[in-house]
Amino acid sequence: MKLNEANLNALPAGINVPNYDRKALTPGIVHIGTGNFHRAHMAVYLDDLFGMGLDHDWAILGAGVREGDEKMRRLLETQDYLSSVTERAPDSTSTRIIGAMPGFVPVDPTNAPLIAAMSDAAIRIVSLTVTEGGYFIDPKTGTFSPEHPAIQRDAANPDAPETVFGAIIAALKARRAAGLQPFTVMSCDNVPHNGHVTRDAVIGLARLSDAELAEWIGTSVAFPSSMVDRITPATGPHEIQMIAGLGLEDAAPVTCEPFRQWVIEDNFPAGRPQLEKVGVTFTEAVDAYETMKIRILNGGHAILAYPAGLRDIHFVHEAMQDDQIRAFLDKVEQTEILPIVPPVPDTDLSAYKQLILERCANSAVADTIRRLCLDGSNRQPKFIVPSIRDVVAKGGDATGLILLSALWCRYCFGTSETGAEIAPNDPSWEQLTLVAARAKDDPSVWLAMREVYGDLGENAAVVARFDQLLRAVWADGSQAVIARYLDGTL
Structure with a gap:
């Protein structure tokens, strides 16, 4: 049976589905990079929270800046942005449908739709899963590299940025001009000191074209650090066949281990969902x-x-x-x-x-x-x-x-x-x-x-x-x- 909203209540027995009204969800988070790890980790935590009847104004709006992100958007669109997540242990397997993402921003070379989405007052967190190599770090210094060609292109064209950090800067600039509170920027990547690394990338790029804006970002925008953990293999024919064996047609199923952990620095001036109620650790010792x-x-x-x-x-x-x-x-x-x-x-x-x-x-x-x-x-x-x-x-x-x-x-x-x-x-x-x-x-x-x-x-x-x-x-x-x-x- 095809995975989509219309079929949710008729899926094969043993597949758990959201127990909340997805139509009542409103986005509070734009998440950039909706690959397997995100859908097995952050999306699962929020799905748990929504299932408790809490924080339905913190749904995820998916986003991306690469060609592969647009392919993912089109694929998930055919499934009403639903994903199956199968937790596998040697003695047990359980499959659930995650409904925490009700929409996905169209991916555009200029990032205009993404910038518009992040400029919406309802968005209070922008989170990222862009891989360890996506932060433009100079390997020789371990710090942000302003010389990277993509960064130089964005510095020369700040109104039509190609990178995720350029899009974030453009959205923060738009919110500032509109008198809106800035969103919090939260990395969910496996990068040491990821909050500091993200802050350096955003401010470092902004400084190349607008030093005054960079100064404002440095004093006004929060970049909490986080630690994320869950073993999540890539999806291949084996995983697609496995989920088909349950009677479910999902073109992008996610498999993962039962264990998961999320530790976050509690620094969210614009507010945050009550993730501590579903097992997230908030601490200064990230x-x-x-x-x-x-x-x-x-x-x-x-x-x-x-x-x-x-x-x-x-x-x-x-x-x-x-x-x-x-x-x-x-x-x-x-x-x-x-x-x-x-x-x-x-x-x-x-x-x-x-x-x-x-x-x-x-x-x-x-x-x-x-x-x-x-x-x-x-x-x-x-x-x-x-x-x-x-x-x-x-x-x-x-x-x-x-x-x-x-x-x-x-x-x-x-x-x-x-x-x-x-x-x-x-x-x-x-x-x-x-x-x-x-x-x-x-x-x-x-x-x-x-x-x-x-x-x-x-x-x-x-x-x-x-x-x-x-x-x-x-x-x-x-x-x-x-x-x-x-x-x-x-």
């Missing part, structure tokens, strides 16, 4: 939660993924069934990462680590190693390099983390250890494969990538250890080297 998640979960994903990728392992749970890979993940987490993660309120870090291992082992989610290996050039500087730096600064032994960097380098060579070709899996894949090939004979060139490692490549001890480990991986293979790491003979 940075602590974020560091824990980025170092232990996201860092753990990398530790798990690259040895598995070199062995042609397809699914994450299959990697967790490999005794050596699981032991490698556990040892690096326990001995190198946990000791440098700051305390988190009401959280046992060892228990959190154990939860991560259990989540990765969830065979029902069918998350892929290739997804975890994706975009290492953006993820390594955020998830692994800071841990290496902190361990070294405290005089600790970062061998496991440095070995992980060697495994990433070997992966970027472009073939697995069976000789199978690894398809491009990074925006900078061509450059990475060239550097990885050179690093086979001169490992130091890998750490010399300042956009990834910063000045870590100038640390003689780290360079020497990396040199030893990468040469060993090439000479003996990853399994032999990991075995020596695990038994302490490396």
Whole structure:
């Protein structure tokens, strides 16, 4: 049965549907980037809240600035902007229909419809899921890059911006001229200090064309930080067939793990929905939660993924069934990462680590190693390099983390250890494969990538250890080297 509003009350048994009147919803949030993660995370929390009969004036108006966003809008339009979300655990599966998004702004190259939507007084929050790489961060400095070509284009054409940040600035300018309170801008991306990063991008771009407006944004607009977490695989034929097996036709079904977490800095001058009633944590300690998640979960994903990728392992749970890979993940987490993660309120870090291992082992989610290996050039500087730096600064032994960097380098060579070709899996894949090939004979060139490692490549001890480990991986293979790491003979 086709997923749409008319069919909601006739869907197959076992599929939960919204228990509220979607016609009574009014948008209070414009969300830019309505991919799988958003629909499995923020949209689910709001659906829960609406189901309690609360805050029906905080519905989501979907939006985007890319060609792919327009494809998503057209697809969801045929379903009255409904989405199925299936939570999968080894012993249970549950599917629900999420109705928290009653509309979607048409995507236009000038972003005029998006700017108009955000200029509406009813919109009090603009939230973003634009991926880790969407914030125009200079990899060499870790800060906003005003030199990026897209930013330069928006600076020259502020009334017809191409970027999400240019559209936000134009809408804030329109609201200011109309005497309306500015909306709150909230990043929902897995970026360290995402509130500060978003603020820097918006103000940095505004400063290039209107310094006075930039000053007003800096003093008037809130950019709360947040930490988001839920394992949400990409949708493919398997997921579409799975939902069809339930008797439901959904062209963009979402599957995810049962676990979800959302931690937010409570800084919303224009108001916010009562998300604390559905499990969201509001705290001033977002940075602590974020560091824990980025170092232990996201860092753990990398530790798990690259040895598995070199062995042609397809699914994450299959990697967790490999005794050596699981032991490698556990040892690096326990001995190198946990000791440098700051305390988190009401959280046992060892228990959190154990939860991560259990989540990765969830065979029902069918998350892929290739997804975890994706975009290492953006993820390594955020998830692994800071841990290496902190361990070294405290005089600790970062061998496991440095070995992980060697495994990433070997992966970027472009073939697995069976000789199978690894398809491009990074925006900078061509450059990475060239550097990885050179690093086979001169490992130091890998750490010399300042956009990834910063000045870590100038640390003689780290360079020497990396040199030893990468040469060993090439000479003996990853399994032999990991075995020596695990038994302490490396």
